[in-house]
Amino acid sequence: MCLHLLLAIIRSPSSPEAFMVRYWEVVSQLFSGYSKGNIHSMAVRNISDVNPNDNAAPLEVRVIRTWQPFLFQNEHCYLFVDSRGDAIEAYGNRRDKALFESKFSVGLCYRISKYLSKKARNSHNVVPSNATIHLGRSTIFEPIVGVDIPHQYFNFMPYESLRARENMHFLLTDYIGRFDRFTSDTRTTSGKRLMKFLLEDANERFIEVALWEEIADAVDKEALVNTPFPCIVAVTSMKVLRFKNLQLASTAATHLYGNPTIQDVSDLANRFRERYAGINMDDRYTLPIANILAKNPVDYMEVKFSCIASIVSYNPRRSWFYKGCTVCKKKLGSREDALICDDHHDAPQPKYLYCINCTIADSTGNATVTIFDIPFQSVIKIPCNELVIQ
Ligand SMILES: [Zn+2]
Structure with a gap:
């Protein structure tokens, strides 16, 4: 009214x-709908029908996640899902967290009334709903049992849709893939832990997932590594960023699920089993030259391939060494009379390093490659510096 x-x-x-x-x-x-005893007479509303500022008809939901946002410091957040599988973000004042959690528990189902519905956020929405639920001290949570409400909610984006979300954080991204391996686990200059791993999608495309400390600390690395093949991982509420390549970076709302019990997982797992049947996972990237050349480089930026091949010729028109930085081996630039590394201005320069331009071949084809210092030196056992200077 x-x-x-x-x-x-x-x-x-x-x-x-x-x-x-x-x-x-x-x-x-x-307010008759709000008075105790009348709650049950109001029809239960589907999450998909909740609009900002509507009359707060009761919802029947399962509370499936909780998190403490970085951006909205005064709030504590929850994710509700209903029997139709739709989800909506709910939040209340952080100081009332203990009160809320004395009324409900993550994982259980409730009929919820006396809440406010508000507009979705301007950024960092975890689900595609135009409304959010604001919980107050008088919000009522009545436990319900025997209802068929999912235990999970995901809104997976396919790999090809990620680019459109690069640096667009209105709606955060859920993603699913096969856990391939951890690629790093370090601390940034500010001392914050940053763990990275690769996920492979159903079409053999890899993406780096970066988890910040708050999320990384809760990950059982050993369990992931030891999960029998294929280990399917779902990550939720990620930001799509780009450094050298696309990256999924965690937010405070991110949750990570190993082999979640949903239909997508068994379908995906079957596809990986078919694709990798008879392949030893430890040398699955050791391929004949023709197979490597057939791959689209854009989809394999994160993968290092190997092949067993012979060097059949050297390119005499290309130098076989370069002047590199004594610290980082990067090619030096010249400034007036001196050779300088961008990153190490004061280091004594240069160091001579191999860069052998040659053609390699196996029974399937040939390719032009550059063999850099460490691998070439491991074959001929003489440092480049010695060969050039002597
Ligand atoms: Zn350098």
């Missing part, structure tokens, strides 16, 4: 006493 109509009704009685009586009737009618 709109405010104008309410004012028109309560102004119409002639005497102040009549006004008060009428006012009370109107107000009690308006």
Whole structure:
């Protein structure tokens, strides 16, 4: 009921006493759905029908996640899912967290009433809903049992849709793939832990997943590595970023699930079993030259291939060494009379390093390659510096 109509009704009685009586009737009618005992008479609303500022009809949901946002410091957040599998973000004041959690537990189902529905956030929404649920101290949570409500909610994006979300954080991204391996686990210059691993999608495309400390600390690395092949991992509420390549980076809302019990997982696992049947996972990237050349480089930026081949010729027109930085081996640039490394201005320079341009071949084809210092030196056993200077 709109405010104008309410004012028109309560102004119409002639005497102040009549006004008060009428006012009370109107107000009690308006809020009758809220009074205890009447809750059950209001129809349960589907999450997909919740709009900002509507009349807060009861929801029947399972509470499936909770997190403490970085961006919205005064809030504590929860994710609700309903029997139709739709999800909505709920949040309340952080100072009331203990009160909320005395009324409900993550994993269980409740009929929820006396809440406010508000607009979705301007950024960092974890689900594609136009509304959020605001929980207050008087919000009612009645436990319900025997309802068929999913235990999980995901809104997986396929690999090919990620690019469109690069640096767009209105809606965060859920992603699923096969856990390939951890690629790093270090601390940034600010001392914060950053763990990275690779996920492979159903079409053999790899993406780096970066988990910040708050999320990484809760990951059981050993369990992931030791999960029998294929280990399917779902990550939720990620930001799509780009450094050299696309990367999924965690947010405070990120959750990681190993082999979650959903249909997508068994389908995906079967595809990986078929694809990798008879292949030893430890040398699955050791391939004949023709197979490596047939791959689209864009999809394999994170993967290092190997092949067993012979060097069949050297390119005499290309130098076989370069002047590199004594610290980082990067090619030096010249400044006036000196050779300088961008990153190590004061280091004594240069160091001579191999860069052998040659053609390699196996029974399937040939390829032009550059063999850099460490691998070439491991074959000929003489440092490049010695060969050039002598
Ligand atoms: Zn350098």
